[in-house]
Amino acid sequence: MTKGIIGAVIGDIAGSVHEFSSVSSMRFGLFTSSSSFTDDTALTMAVAEWMLNRDKVSIDESLLKWGRTYPNAGYGQGFKAFLKTGKRNPEGSTHNGSAMRVSPVGFMADTLEQALELAKESALPSHDTPGAIAGAQAIAVAIWMAKNGSSKEDIKTYLEKTFGYRLSRRYNEVRDDVQMRLAMRSTDKAKAHELLLAAETTVQDALTAFLASDSYEETIKRAIYMGGDSDTLACMAGGVAAAFWGVPDDIIKKALVYLPDDMISIINSIDGTSWKPTGITPPSTKRWREDDVVVYGTNDDDTNGEQGFFDVRISRFHHHPNTGYPVYTIGHSIDDIAAQVDRLRTDVESHPERRYLVREIGISKAGYTPQQISPMFSWAIGNDRVLLPESFVRILSR
Numbered sequence: 001m002t003k004g005i006i007g008a009v010i011g012d013i014a015g016s017v018h019e020f021s022s023v024s025s026m027r028f029g030l031f032t033s034s035s036s037f038t039d040d041t042a043l044t045m046a047v048a049e050w051m052l053n054r055d056k057v058s059i060d061e062s063l064l065k066w067g068r069t070y071p072n073a074g075y076g077q078g079f080k081a082f083l084k085t086g087k088r089n090p091e092g093s094t095h096n097g098s099a100m101r102v103s104p105v106g107f108m109a110d111t112l113e114q115a116l117e118l119a120k121e122s123a124l125p126s127h128d129t130p131g132a133i134a135g136a137q138a139i140a141v142a143i144w145m146a147k148n149g150s151s152k153e154d155i156k157t158y159l160e161k162t163f164g165y166r167l168s169r170r171y172n173e174v175r176d177d178v179q180m181r182l183a184m185r186s187t188d189k190a191k192a193h194e195l196l197l198a199a200e201t202t203v204q205d206a207l208t209a210f211l212a213s214d215s216y217e218e219t220i221k222r223a224i225y226m227g228g229d230s231d232t233l234a235c236m237a238g239g240v241a242a243a244f245w246g247v248p249d250d251i252i253k254k255a256l257v258y259l260p261d262d263m264i265s266i267i268n269s270i271d272g273t274s275w276k277p278t279g280i281t282p283p284s285t286k287r288w289r290e291d292d293v294v295v296y297g298t299n300d301d302d303t304n305g306e307q308g309f310f311d312v313r314i315s316r317f318h319h320h321p322n323t324g325y326p327v328y329t330i331g332h333s334i335d336d337i338a339a340q341v342d343r344l345r346t347d348v349e350s351h352p353e354r355r356y357l358v359r360e361i362g363i364s365k366a367g368y369t370p371q372q373i374s375p376m377f378s379w380a381i382g383n384d385r386v387l388l389p390e391s392f393v394r395i396l397s398r
């Protein structure tokens, strides 16, 4: 069990595929083939790195660094403007972006007073409004209290007293409210989104999911089942639940494949853990860095590739995620594919700044087997800039 920010990160990943959609029951898996970390995680890393080096970097610098490193993580309009200009927005956001990134403050603050003060400081660059500052402080303090042994009742009483929150409402009643706001999207989308993203309400919703639960996993599921801004609800609730119960190792191990090495390293520094990157290509790369190279299989015209191909092509009308490196597999001999993979190796060696995310090339449409293709990548085992599909890793590390 780990009491740390990994709990918030996993909430974000688990909620990422359910944003503004509703799950019909509490029986769903936490991880899917489209799951990805989002802005909640990227900026949690920013606050975490700031907490680790407060004497050397400002919160602004750290937010800018991580936001610019992961520009497709899904930021709101105001934060995008901050990333562009580097200047604080005088009209701060009232949304939950300050509370979604604050968990490192709760885990690292020495005292409750320091948690309050640093939570405020971490909010100011983009969320200098009373509700958004209070939201960040409430999540940070809930985490601090949970980590330091407070009961749920003590946490609830303190937050009600300090922030005027209503935390005695039943879970189902709060969920009905959220579902009503979700339904409002069809008539008044702008107003619905304002309500679904407001720090003041969503922080209370997330805390209600935590208070109604008996474990870390139940908290994540209740936060997502509530509906609305699922990744952020589960991220906020997940941070508090992780501080209260800890996160089971088996859940963390499943989450690691979704996380880049630079994030795992920050998480280890805050949580006191020593998780290693999996070396496995994540199922979805749309929030990863733009200069991360997706290596995908395709045909000669580069018009009929597999999933990695779509990850690259999606950029034309949606996000603009990764650079693509085509390997022409469809209709090509095994020797020819091997020669191309050799050239890829040269490309890897001449670009030490890039990460290469190799998809399961040559298998589905080209018709080869992982046993035939994976040996071409034996050179990549142990190279932490080259991630391979799980089937290749399994064969190569035998």
Ligand SMILES: [Mg+2]
Binding pocket: 038, 039, 040, 074, 231, 232
């Ligand atoms: Mg998000």
